Amino acid sequence: MKQLVIARIAAAASLVSLAAGLVPMAAHGQTTVNANWVQVSNTGPAARGGAGMVYDSARQRSILFGGSDGSGSYFSDTWQYDGASWTQLQVAGPSARFLALMAYNSERGVTVLYGGYNNGVINNTWEWNGSSWTQRLTAHTPPARLWSAMTYDSTRHVIVLFGGELDTLLNDTWQYDGNDWTQVITAHAPAARRGHAIAYDPARGVTVLFGGQSSVNLNDTWEFNGVDWTQVAPASSPSERIWPAMAYDPNLGGTVMFGGAFGSNYNPLNDTWLYAEGGWQQIAPQVNLSARFYSASAYESNRGDFVLFGGSVIAGGGSNFGDTWSLQGVTTSALDWAQATTSTAPTARVWSQMDYDSARGVSVLFGGSSDSGPGNLHDTWEWDGARWTQMA
Numbered sequence: 001m002k003q004l005v006i007a008r009i010a011a012a013a014s015l016v017s018l019a020a021g022l023v024p025m026a027a028h029g030q031t032t033v034n035a036n037w038v039q040v041s042n043t044g045p046a047a048r049g050g051a052g053m054v055y056d057s058a059r060q061r062s063i064l065f066g067g068s069d070g071s072g073s074y075f076s077d078t079w080q081y082d083g084a085s086w087t088q089l090q091v092a093g094p095s096a097r098f099l100a101l102m103a104y105n106s107e108r109g110v111t112v113l114y115g116g117y118n119n120g121v122i123n124n125t126w127e128w129n130g131s132s133w134t135q136r137l138t139a140h141t142p143p144a145r146l147w148s149a150m151t152y153d154s155t156r157h158v159i160v161l162f163g164g165e166l167d168t169l170l171n172d173t174w175q176y177d178g179n180d181w182t183q184v185i186t187a188h189a190p191a192a193r194r195g196h197a198i199a200y201d202p203a204r205g206v207t208v209l210f211g212g213q214s215s216v217n218l219n220d221t222w223e224f225n226g227v228d229w230t231q232v233a234p235a236s237s238p239s240e241r242i243w244p245a246m247a248y249d250p251n252l253g254g255t256v257m258f259g260g261a262f263g264s265n266y267n268p269l270n271d272t273w274l275y276a277e278g279g280w281q282q283i284a285p286q287v288n289l290s291a292r293f294y295s296a297s298a299y300e301s302n303r304g305d306f307v308l309f310g311g312s313v314i315a316g317g318g319s320n321f322g323d324t325w326s327l328q329g330v331t332t333s334a335l336d337w338a339q340a341t342t343s344t345a346p347t348a349r350v351w352s353q354m355d356y357d358s359a360r361g362v363s364v365l366f367g368g369s370s371d372s373g374p375g376n377l378h379d380t381w382e383w384d385g386a387r388w389t390q391m392a
Contacts, residue, residue, distance in 0.1 A: 035329025044086030047322030049312030050098035053296030068098035093133030101150035147194035165194040195242035245297035
């Protein structure tokens with residue numbers, strides 16, 4: 001009997017370690033990204049740089065507007081892409097421009113367009129509802145600017161805009177809620193810059209910012225939680241750059257960034273990167289796109305791929321591309337065990353019952369046997385992924 005009790009206690013110690021926090025977690029450094037670029041359309045909008053593009057999840061179409069042909073002419077056309085082909089929409093809308101910012105508000109089901117350039121800086125706001133453009137005359141608007149960046153924060157249901165340049169470099173943060181623009185005063189902020197990229201990470205609830213240009217090209221990473229900016233110090237980072245394409249790709253588990261321009265001569269780049277869980281890693285696709293910047297990009301959730309259109313190799317929008325590419329792949333993470341240290345936990349036991357409550361997001365443990373006797377425990381505990389709580 002004594003040997004049985006000893007065996008029970010040994011087993012109980014092992015079990016309670018498991019129940020108290022040995023949970024499978026992704027092993028950092030063992031994540032493998034398998035993704036390749038695939039050219040998906042040879043026809044569509046004319047070659048251009050500096051177009052705006054978003055994915056309209058309600059209508060399952062990517063929307064592209066404007067851009068520059070590189071010779072001083074600007075477009076005012078609206079196109080949609082269904083994953084197989086492009087269709088031009090014969091609608092009136094914003095005036096011709098390039099470098100306009102676009103973001104899709106999934107709560108309201110509209111694409112928001114702000115600013116741009118056409119022989120002068122433009123700072124009006126437009127919305128596309130899937131069939132027509134409407135100019136929004138807001139009480140407030142950000143000061144006119146170029147080379148800014150904008151994304152949609154799906155947690156707080158606002159468009160977020162940061163930085164840019166007009167007569168001077170800017171580092172202000174603005175939000176648009178569908179009714180008005182509001183400046184967000186933050187305790188910290190990235191240095192004033194232009195040509196940076198931002199994308200919203202819904203898994204972590206933060207807007208991610210990378211790079212751009214101040215007096216020099218930058219390769220710093222920042223995160224905005226809706227209240228303040230925090231600089232991230234990843235173990236490695238992409239090289240400094242201006243004008244990359246960037247969007248969050250849940251299929252790959254992070255923010256994808258492609259290309260941009262490097263150095264004082266604005267040499268185009270063609271590297272592909274993934275930012276996830278506070279770190280960058282380079283993706284090595286079998287097929288590489290031609291180096292470029294000023295590309296338009298969006299993540300298409302119904303097809304699970306990152307789509308990129310066009311771009312330029314000359315600052316100002318010259319030597320343009322008119323091709324459409326899709327980054328397709330998956331991220332796989334090896335699983336490992338990691339012990340969670342908790343201040344409170346069930347006592348050592350065996351033969352308890354445990355199951356997961358998916359509606360409430362907790363694991364529930366009941367009863368079991370301790371060294372004092374078989375079936376002598378009748379307590380109930382809940383595990384929320386970080387801590388144990390005993391239920392009365």
